[in-house]
Amino acid sequence: MKLTRRDFAAGLAAGLAAPYIIKSARAEGAATIKIGMCAPVTGPAAESGRYAIQGAKIALEAVNKAGGILGKQAELVIEDDQTTNPGIVLAFSKLAAQPDIVAFLGSIRSTQVHAMAPDVLKLGKPVMIGGTDPNLTHMGNQWLFRFRPNDSYSGRVIAEYGVNTLGKKKWAILHSTDAFGTAGGKALAAALEKLGCPAVLDQGYANQSQDFTPVVLAIKQSGADILGSYFTFENDLGIFARQLRQLGVNIPWVGSPSIVNITALKLAGPALYNTFGVADYAEDSSDAAKAFGKAYRDVVKVAPDNQSSWTYDAVSVLSAAINKAGSTDPAKIREAILATKKFPGAEGEYNFDQNGDGLHGYNIVKNDKGNIVFDKHIEFTD
């Protein structure tokens, strides 16, 4: 047989295209639908990593019971991100090398999402995230989809609740001086300015402070009638809360999510009674949140928190989106996620915007003698 130039060109084209066709065919034709997940199995956040994996698994089990994804059973492929930035880059690259994985779950930590973001963009497949840095969905990476309200909402919700619900106008703001605390403090200060109640004290502190006496005395002297806070570490929060009460400051206090964190409640004890916090997950906030709480308790035997609720929602929304798209094509999945509206999740109702943000508000919860009680949900539409 004589090899013509045309035959050679056709063969070359087929050879080059074959791996992509096979990859695509493998994903479509695989026995199961695979979802990759980077989670801190080891490292400082290993405990919260366990909760995150449990949340995702509970959602996946429900999806599989309801018929799976595109008629197939779904499967979770987990890689350890070691709670570090290099760790998550390595974990994601291992998962990305598996062509039959159709979408991924990233991290709850913004810094880790920033670290993996360039590889996500290169791969071009949807990645669900829990990091709350507003920039993550505003930096031109179309493959990141957020399942927690971003930080710009927490400041607005704290201000809104304190001014309009509690009726307090003289605010003291206390925030850590790291990226999280500074951004949160700024967002709260801006929201208060907008509501016509500029803060009478805006105080930063360095993480891992052993003593907050000067801060408490500054709050006392400022004449503030309400405190808004952004604490990064629970032990700082615990030390401050105790000293605040010991030195006789009993003004209302609305804090960022760490104020209702299980560890913070354990460390500070009664010093945090009657404080308020913004929480993306509150069990009594909706029927979907209650259902997740029950499902989680049945399996894990402890109360769930936002470490598990966001992964639960991410798997639920992603599965529904793939089913709606009718395909595992990344672009079609992306379109289906962005088209998700009024989806009842454990964290709230998902209404995705074009940036990839699914949630636009927070729950306000109250520490009622150590029990976290849902108070109200504040949603923003702008």
Next chain:
Amino acid sequence: MDLVLQLLFTGIGIGAVYALVALGFVLIFRATNVVNFAQGEFSMVAAYLMVVFAVDLGWPYWLSFLIALGGMALLGVIFNLGVYYPLRHRSFLPVIIATIGASILLANSVLAIYGPQPQVLQGWFETPGIQLGPVYLDSQYLLIIAVTIALVIFNYWFFEHTLLGKKLQATSQDKEMASLLGISVSTMIMITFIYSAVLGGLAGILVAPVLFVSIQMGSTIALKAFAATIIGGFGDVAGAIIGGLALGVIETFGAAYISVPYKDGFAFLVLIAFLVFRPQGIFGERVAEKA
């Protein structure tokens, strides 16, 4: 004035913690001429031992306290035999690096067992504190200050008025001479490590109800305590105490009157100033090098 008194009490309380850990630094430095960078981890390990016995096992507080200090004495022995003794004939650098390695090992071992979440340890007293006029006195800080004063007196008596104390002093001043006089240098160094581990442990147990029990608690305090030893004069017991107290008061007042976020900065600013203008510290003697 109320504000000043409140800040002064807190500053002395925090400073007393630095002083206790600094004392451990100084004793080991005097005996071995090396800095033990695991001194902070001694505090952390003792605090976790208290969590094991007093919280997890529910044993009486005083019994847990004694067992924890006993455990620290044992750790002092292991540390001496495992970290210092094999390197005793080497220069100070390998020993210092070995102590850094040991501190990492201790921190990660506790992390592997207990995880990263901080733990709660109750204080000695039911009452959290007392209100004395305009000043609130935290009972745990009162205890820390009292223990520091007691230790200053004990150290003076022990090193100046007991034979063992004098042997330890002789060993720290000149090992060869002490050996020629029939003092077992290795035993004296062993005793120093035990005493330093117990002191570090005591600081950890005392401060744990205030700062909580966490993996980082030791390193955070140790860094300040190290600065305190330099300010006080490296190798001087009284200097460690005065340096620690001064550091606590300076950073508390600095935070209140200048800047809260730069609170740690004041401590190290003072340290730098001492290194530049008085490197021998408050009580240290000037050492001149011969040409």
